[in-house]
C-alpha cells in the first residue's frame with residue numbers, strides 16, 4: 013500500500029483504518045511523504061469526510077506525534093479550558109482563577125493571537141515581568157501550589173498539528189469538523205488535563221458562523237474527549253459581537269481584573285461564570301450548576317479569585333501589583349474617541365471587522381512573525397441593542413502609531429449597523445453539549 017492508494021480510498025469515500033491513519037500522520041511528520049500528496053488527502057477528507065472513529069484515530073495519531081505532558085503525579089484532578097477563539101474573549105483569565113479559588117487545579121497551555129482573534133499568551137505578556145515560557149517541572153509545581161498556571165503551548169506538543177494546520181491554511185481545508193476537532197483535541201489530550209471545558213464560539217467573529225455547525229463541532233469534540241477518558245463538556249456561546257468591552261492585550265487583562273474585582277459585569281463575566289460553574293459541577297465542587305454559579309460569584313465577592321490571579325502572576329515572574337493598580341500596565345500614548353455616525357439602536361456589528369480594526373492599531377498580527385503592541389486596542393462603550401446618538405462616543409481607540417488610525421476608524425465604524433426600530437434578539441449561551 014502506498015500513500016497514493018490511501019488518497020484514492022478517501023477520494024472514493026472509503027473508510028481509512030486506524031493503521032492507515034497512524035501511518036500517514038507519522039510518515040508526514042517524518043518528512044517521508046510530500047506536502048502535495050498530503051494536501052490532496054486533506055482535500056479528499058474535506059469532500060468525503062471522516063467518520064467519528066476515523067476522527068478519533070486522527071486525533072490520537074496527532075497527539076502521539078510529539079510529547080505528552082504527564083500531570084498524573086499532581087494530586088487531585090487537573091482541569092483545562094479551551095475557547096475556539098474570538099474577539100475580546102478573555103474568559104481564561106477570569107475562569108481559571110475562579111475555579112482555582114474554589115479548589116480546582118488548572119494547568120493551561122495557551123496560544124498567541126492570529127488574525128482578528130486574540131491569544132492568552134500575548135495578553136499575559138502585557139503584565140510586566142510575566143513569563144509564559146517556564147519549564148514543565150516549574151509549571152507543575154505552580155499548578156500544585158498556586159492552583160493555576162498558564163503557559164505557552166510547548167513546541168513539542170502535537171507537531172503533526174503544526175504541519176497539518178499550515179497546509180490546511182494554504183489549501184482551503186481548515187473548515188472541516190473532523191480536521192478542526194482533531195487539531196484542537198490532539199493538543200488538549202497532549203496537555204495532560206483530566207477534565208476539559210470547551211467554549212465553542214458561534215457567530216460572525218467566531219470560527220463557526222452558524223449554530224448547526226457549532227453544534228456539530230462541539231458534539232464531535234466532546235465525543236473525542238470522552239472516548240479518550242476525559243470528562244468533557246462544551247458550551248456554545250455567542251460571538252456576534254466582541255465578548256468583552258476591551259480588545260487588545262493589556263486592555264483585556266485590565267477588563268479581566270475589573271471583573272475579578274467585582275467592579276465590572278456584562279457578557280464576558282456571564283460566560284466566564286458559566287464556564288466556571290460547568291467545571292465546578294463536573295468536578296463535584298458543586299452539587300448543581302446553580303451552586304457552581306453561586307460559588308463562582310462568591311469567589312469574586314470574597315476577593316479570592318483575584319488573589320489566585322495575583323498568586324499566579326507572582327509565581328510566573330510578573331508584578332502582582334497590577335491586580336490592585338492597573339496603571340502599571342503599558343498604556344497607549346493617545347486615546348481617540350470614535351463617534352457614532354448616526355442615531356439609533358445598534359442592530360448588529362461585524363465582529364471580525366472590529367477585531368481587524370484593533371489589529372490595524374497594532375494589537376494583533378496578520379502573520380505569525382508580526383510584532384504586536386501590547387498597549388493598544390479598542391475599548392467599547394456601546395453594545396448590540398444599545399441606543400446611540402449621532403456624535404456620541406461608541407468606543408475609544410488606544411493608539412501609539414497614528415499612521416493607520418484613520419483606516420482602523422473607517423473599518424470600525426462601517427462594522428456597525430445602526431437603525432431606528434426594535435431591539436435585536438440576542439442569545440449569549442446557546443446550549444451545553446455533555
Ligand code: URA
Nearest residue numbers: 191192193195196219
Ligand atoms: N483551532 C485549532 O487549533 N485548530 C483548528 O483546526 C481550528 C481552530
Ligand code: CA
Nearest residue numbers: 084086087088
Ligand atoms: Ca492527578
